[in-house]
Amino acid sequence: MRSPAKSTILSVLLAAAALACARPATARIHEGDPEYKDLLGVEEQFHVGPYAPKAGTTGATSAQDVPDIFGPGAVLTVGNVFMKCTNYGFDGNPFTNLSSDPSGQWPGASGIEYMNLIGIAVGAVNPLATDPTAMRRVSYLTEWRPPTLDPEDRMYRSYDGIVNGQRYVNDDGDFDPVTGDPRIDEDFLDGRDNDGDGKIDEDFGAIGQQMYTCVMSDNTPQAINASATERHVPLGIECRKSDWAYSIPGYTDFNVIEYDIYNRSGHTLDSVVFGIRSDLDCGPIAQANYWTDDYNLPQYPHGDFIIKTRPSDLRRQDGRIHEDGSLNDDPHLPVPDVDADSALCPRYKLRIIGWSTVDDNGDDGKTPGIGTVQLINFTLDPLGATGPSRFGLHSFRSFPSGTPYASGGNPTIDQQRYELMTSTDVGITNVDPATGFVLPTYTTGDQKGDYSDWASVGPWLQWPDGGHIQVTIAFGVQPGTLGSASRYASDYEAAVDPSADGVPEGSPKGLALISKYKSLENALAAQLAYDGQDEIHAWPWLTDFHGRETGVIAPRGQTLYLAAPCSRDNDTRTVTEHKRVWFDFDCDYCTGGYSPAHGGLFHRNWVAESPPPSPNTNLALNYNYSDNPDRKFVPAGDHQVTLAWDNLSETTADPKSSQFDFRGYKVWKVSNWQRPVGSGGPFEDDWTLLADYRLFDAHDDNGVSKCPPESVAAGVCTDTTQVLYPYIYVPSTGEHKRLVLHRGDLWNEQTGEVLHPDTTLLCQNYPDCKADQGYPLGQISGAKVTHIRYPVGRYHIVDRQVKNGFLYFYSVTAYDSTGRGASLSMLNSRRTAVEAEGVVPQSAATTGSKAGEGVWVVPNPYRGVRQLNQRPSAWDLTPNASDPTGTHIDFFGLPTGEWAIEIFTVSGDLVQTLRSTDAVNESIRPVVTDPNGVKRPGYNRQEDNPNDGQARWNLISRNGQDVVSGVYLFTVEVGGQVKHRGKFVIIR
Numbered sequence: 001m002r003s004p005a006k007s008t009i010l011s012v013l014l015a016a017a018a019l020a021c022a023r024p025a026t027a028r029i030h031e032g033d034p035e036y037k038d039l040l041g042v043e044e045q046f047h048v049g050p051y052a053p054k055a056g057t058t059g060a061t062s063a064q065d066v067p068d069i070f071g072p073g074a075v076l077t078v079g080n081v082f083m084k085c086t087n088y089g090f091d092g093n094p095f096t097n098l099s100s101d102p103s104g105q106w107p108g109a110s111g112i113e114y115m116n117l118i119g120i121a122v123g124a125v126n127p128l129a130t131d132p133t134a135m136r137r138v139s140y141l142t143e144w145r146p147p148t149l150d151p152e153d154r155m156y157r158s159y160d161g162i163v164n165g166q167r168y169v170n171d172d173g174d175f176d177p178v179t180g181d182p183r184i185d186e187d188f189l190d191g192r193d194n195d196g197d198g199k200i201d202e203d204f205g206a207i208g209q210q211m212y213t214c215v216m217s218d219n220t221p222q223a224i225n226a227s228a229t230e231r232h233v234p235l236g237i238e239c240r241k242s243d244w245a246y247s248i249p250g251y252t253d254f255n256v257i258e259y260d261i262y263n264r265s266g267h268t269l270d271s272v273v274f275g276i277r278s279d280l281d282c283g284p285i286a287q288a289n290y291w292t293d294d295y296n297l298p299q300y301p302h303g304d305f306i307i308k309t310r311p312s313d314l315r316r317q318d319g320r321i322h323e324d325g326s327l328n329d330d331p332h333l334p335v336p337d338v339d340a341d342s343a344l345c346p347r348y349k350l351r352i353i354g355w356s357t358v359d360d361n362g363d364d365g366k367t368p369g370i371g372t373v374q375l376i377n378f379t380l381d382p383l384g385a386t387g388p389s390r391f392g393l394h395s396f397r398s399f400p401s402g403t404p405y406a407s408g409g410n411p412t413i414d415q416q417r418y419e420l421m422t423s424t425d426v427g428i429t430n431v432d433p434a435t436g437f438v439l440p441t442y443t444t445g446d447q448k449g450d451y452s453d454w455a456s457v458g459p460w461l462q463w464p465d466g467g468h469i470q471v472t473i474a475f476g477v478q479p480g481t482l483g484s485a486s487r488y489a490s491d492y493e494a495a496v497d498p499s500a501d502g503v504p505e506g507s508p509k510g511l512a513l514i515s516k517y518k519s520l521e522n523a524l525a526a527q528l529a530y531d532g533q534d535e536i537h538a539w540p541w542l543t544d545f546h547g548r549e550t551g552v553i554a555p556r557g558q559t560l561y562l563a564a565p566c567s568r569d570n571d572t573r574t575v576t577e578h579k580r581v582w583f584d585f586d587c588d589y590c591t592g593g594y595s596p597a598h599g600g601l602f603h604r605n606w607v608a609e610s611p612p613p614s615p616n617t618n619l620a621l622n623y624n625y626s627d628n629p630d631r632k633f634v635p636a637g638d639h640q641v642t643l644a645w646d647n648l649s650e651t652t653a654d655p656k657s658s659q660f661d662f663r664g665y666k667v668w669k670v671s672n673w674q675r676p677v678g679s680g681g682p683f684e685d686d687w688t689l690l691a692d693y694r695l696f697d698a699h700d701d702n703g704v705s706k707c708p709p710e711s712v713a714a715g716v717c718t719d720t721t722q723v724l725y726p727y728i729y730v731p732s733t734g735e736h737k738r739l740v741l742h743r744g745d746l747w748n749e750q751t752g753e754v755l756h757p758d759t760t761l762l763c764q765n766y767p768d769c770k771a772d773q774g775y776p777l778g779q780i781s782g783a784k785v786t787h788i789r790y791p792v793g794r795y796h797i798v799d800r801q802v803k804n805g806f807l808y809f810y811s812v813t814a815y816d817s818t819g820r821g822a823s824l825s826m827l828n829s830r831r832t833a834v835e836a837e838g839v840v841p842q843s844a845a846t847t848g849s850k851a852g853e854g855v856w857v858v859p860n861p862y863r864g865v866r867q868l869n870q871r872p873s874a875w876d877l878t879p880n881a882s883d884p885t886g887t888h889i890d891f892f893g894l895p896t897g898e899w900a901i902e903i904f905t906v907s908g909d910l911v912q913t914l915r916s917t918d919a920v921n922e923s924i925r926p927v928v929t930d931p932n933g934v935k936r937p938g939y940n941r942q943e944d945n946p947n948d949g950q951a952r953w954n955l956i957s958r959n960g961q962d963v964v965s966g967v968y969l970f971t972v973e974v975g976g977q978v979k980h981r982g983k984f985v986i987i988r
Contacts, residue, residue, distance in 0.1 A: 392436010542600025
């Protein structure tokens with residue numbers, strides 16, 4: 001008999017273990033910080049995590065009402081930084097007890113995190129507040145929520161070049177009825193009619209190869225009533241957030257987060273300030289408390305850099321050129337202050353402002369990177385009357401978690417947050433007010449820990465109702481160590497060229513600095529991408545002389561008399577409500593581009609080449625779910641996987657050139673994936689190329705005959721036939737083969753396989769077919785051509801090199817051609833997949849009167865040895881938060897239609913019941929909202945389709961416990977009758 005003392009001790013230990021298991025993922029934030037209670041309060045509000053109701057009780061929030069911050073959500077995966085995006089006031093995944101989504105992993109789905117969360121805070125003075133405690137408030141982190149609980153208020157996915165989403169293009173052809181100006185990119189992608197024209201998302205500006213957008217408000221009832229450290233007092237502000245990533249070389253190691261803030265309070269707000277709260281945690285998820293051994297790098301990277309203007313950037317001009325385009329030979333120049341022998345804007349200054357976190361020792365090579373938050377841009381007032389006039393920080397603070405506010409730590413209430421973000425006391429702000437850089441005396445912490453950061457920009461004064469402020473940041477990761485990064489400040493100072501007030505790009509010292517510090521190189525790439533270039537573009541608002549960057553139009557009924565503060569542009573000009581008048585308010589020739597030959601120039605931000613978007617496939621979460629009434633191509637079959645995709649890549653014109661430059665598809669596959677700890681999907685190196693299909697597009701100038709020589713000689717074929725008959729060598733067989741290619745076919749040069757489009761599928765939105773317009777390849781003007789869009793299934797292949805019950809991943813990428821002649825190159829979209837997109841082949845269902853009578857279990861016996869690679873059930877995965885066992889046994893030979901499997905111990909106790917309608921992967925599949933706003937469960941059921949005769953059990957009992965070793969009995973019930981009895985063995 002167990003002694004009372006030992007029994008009591010054991011009970012205490014078990015209770016402690018239970019509490020440890022229930023500990024929420026918000027433990028990554030220090031329990032003494034207010035964010036811990038706020039995030040925990042969100043879990044409590046939605047009855048998830050430790051607040052989920054016990055089995056058999058009620059009170060759980062409907063799965064369709066739980067926001068995607070908890071379960072599988074929107075994750076940027078096209079670059080090397082896998083980052084979760086939410087429609088709350090933060091990006092990242094602090095709820096790892098509820099979701100296996102990465103927070104900020106690099107490279108790819110590596111299981112190495114560099115970010116816990118990046119959140120926002122907006123503070124302001126409300127002049128109408130009667131309560132003194134409500135006058136200065138800050139809307140922070142979880143106080144930002146979707147505006148309503150409507151299905152429209154969710155995350156939206158897009159990409160550069162998507163239909164209705166071309167940047168700087170009037171997609172819907174509408175105009176302002178008052179001014180007559182075109183409305184361009186006026187409709188934010190949010191499922192709402194933003195401009196009141198009765199249309200939804202008809203003209204927005206998408207960017208990057210993967211983009212997520214959402215709308216958040218600070219005045220929702222859910223935020224006001226949430227359990228939090230301090231009662232929330234809203235300011236009445238709306239935030240439109242855009243997260244995007246690139247898949248092209250040089251841009252894959254950073255993601256961009258852009259916040260567009262609008263005053264919706266109905267009155268003016270004063271002294272508005274924007275705060276960035278970052279908690280970067282570096283380390284492998286497999287390592288406990290990996291975030292506790294980090295160091296902060298407050299000034300890494302930072303600095304002013306002199307950058308040579310790119311040849312393609314039209315802001316670079318000869319300063320001697322007259323208005324008529326001729327060269328000036330006399331001392332009087334048409335452009336003041338420009339030397340006769342120099343170009344206009346041959347170089348310009350680029351400012352880098354970033355702060356970083358690094359692991360103390362790199363975890364024996366497992367954590368080789370440095371995570372960086374970079375300030376990219378925010379709204380400026382060149383005159384400094386209503387907002388900041390220069391790009392720089394207002395305040396900054398970095399601290400180990402748990403540090404009191406008075407000691408330089410985390411603010412805990414709005415009063416402290418607002419003080420930190422707006423103070424002019426350098427002892428509080430830690431920022432040089434003259435430069436906007438963190439003070440050089442504000443150095444790295446003297447001991448390792450869990451570091452967090454606060455940064456702010458602003459303030460903006462007298463912010464009117466409807467006013468708009470934009471703030472853009474980036475999160476990037478690059479290789480680096482604590483030792484090298486700690487020397488950055490001294491190396492930067494040594495490389496500064498005093499004569500140029502910065503680091504010339506072409507100087508040996510400058511190039512050496514960039515080469516040495518990869519985080520700096522990455523930050524420069526992000527800042528250069530944002531800075532963009534001046535180019536010729538049909539645009540209604542163009543400058544009228546060099547340097548005049550600000551176009552002013554008077555409010556209705558008013559007339560203004562303005563002059564720029566620069567001596568070269570200080571003549572007073574009249575401004576009315578009818579036409580913009582341009583001024584050089586910032587006294588910089590390199591803003592406000594103008595060309596004597598072409599007139600005003602258009603400035604394009606975020607300039608980058610773009611590969612075609614990857615096509616939509618039948619593996620996508622919004623397609624491959626059991627309740628999808630439009631699913632025509634089911635992926636999982638008996639010893640086979642059907643992979644189908646649409647022609648989106650072919651119908652999307654290049655967003656920069658407007659050309660249809662698509663060239664082909666590549667099909668990729670992953671087998672034997674075992675879910676490494678912390679991984680949300682396959683690594684980059686896991687993919688194997690299955691096929692490379694090139695498009696045959698029979699243009700008149702492609703330089704090849706469309707008929708085989710023998711047919712031409714016989715007179716049975718002419719060159720007017722849209723067919724190509726190449727005679728090729730097939731490496732896979734070692735033979736030569738004659739192919740017959742019709743226009744629109746895809747062909748594999750390695751195997752000789754020809755893939756014909758499925759012409760039986762009607763176009764999208766038939767009979768009013770969706771179509772896209774663009775220039776043919778090599779043409780940049782003139783008449784455009786039309787490409788029709790077809791749904792998933794336009795192309796499909798069948799992979800039979802698979803085993804039933806095993807997990808496989810597939811990715812279809814697209815590539816195009818860029819440049820001509822010697823500069824010709826190919827741009828490929830990125831192969832990627834998350835766990836929720838995996839497909840498992842299933843054995844065929846049995847039919848007939850004896851269906852269900854021959855069910856068997858695999859593996860039998862099941863041996864759950866510790867090492868995965870030693871188990872006979874080779875399909876087992878590493879356990880994680882959404883799949884606590886990582887294993888399953890499968891029942892084969894099930895019938896079509898409804899069935900039920902009951903599992904018993906040998907003593908007759910019911911262990912578990914499986915039904916054909918049960919969910920299989922609910923924990924990693926979000927709810928799907930169709931185009932009509934109807935919500936459906938996004939998971940696959942045990943019987944995923946009528947031909948699915950296989951079901952899985954994760955060895956969890958109906959009481960939520962992992963089953964033990966033993967002999968188990970099971971029955972198969974069909975139509976209310978037991979059709980089969982069997983048994984299996986579990987050995988653990």
